[in-house]
Amino acid sequence: MYNETALVVFSGGQDSTTCLFWAKHQFKKVVALSFLYGQKHQKEVEIARAIARNAEVPFEVMDVSFIGRLTHNSLTDTSMEMDSVKPDNSYPNTFVPGRNLFFLSIAAVYARERGIRHLVTGVSQTDFSGYPDCRDAFIKSLNVTLNLAMDEQFVIHTPLMWIDKAETWALADQLGVLDLVRHETLTCYNGIPGDGCGHCPACRLRREGLEKYLGRTDS
Ligand code: ZN
Secondary structure, eight states, rough: EEEEEEEOOOOOSSHHHHHHHHHHEEEEEEEOOOOEESSOOTHHHHHHHHHHHTTTEEEEEEOOTTTHOOOOOOTTTTOOOOOOOOTTTTTTTTTTHHHHHHHHHHHHHHHTTTTOOEOOOOOSSSSSOOOGSSSHHHHHHHHHHHHHHHHOOOEOOTTTTOOHHHHHHHHHHHTHHHHHHHHHHOOTTTTTTTOOSSSSHHHHHHHHHHHHHHHHHHH
């Protein structure tokens, strides 16, 4: 265990909630930071707040809703239908350009002000939509950039980078929070907590991972 504090970039979804509890096992103290970026389902912030409260983790929300005004994407634009499959040769319209760049840069400044150098994010390049700002190369590059920008020694931790959804469920189970993650988090693109709407891309990925994991543990 690190005898230090970690800041978790926290949305109240399956991945960042698993990371929150991972961090609680790894660090002496954990704080959580959520972002309002103009997302349609702003109640995810209230869900995040409730999970953090129950986990006894200090929680703060940053308003970065300018991101929703900068970009044209289906997570912030209520008039856009979400892509249910990845289009050929491009990203699904759920891609919010720059989102993790902004989130992690702001998180690093926030952390520095509080003497925190460990940052935790739930990005993964294993079985997601292939968003470029979820990839390991981007995170490593940004880590170097943040250190140069502020003459600091930040360490960005990505516990989910190389594991798939089934293994993310397994990690939640190891951490003793499988039921909490299953029932209290919000991953669904249609804003329905827990098992969600069942048919959006986020729900499908989440459910397939859970079925794969439970199938494994039953056998
Ligand atoms: Zn859904």
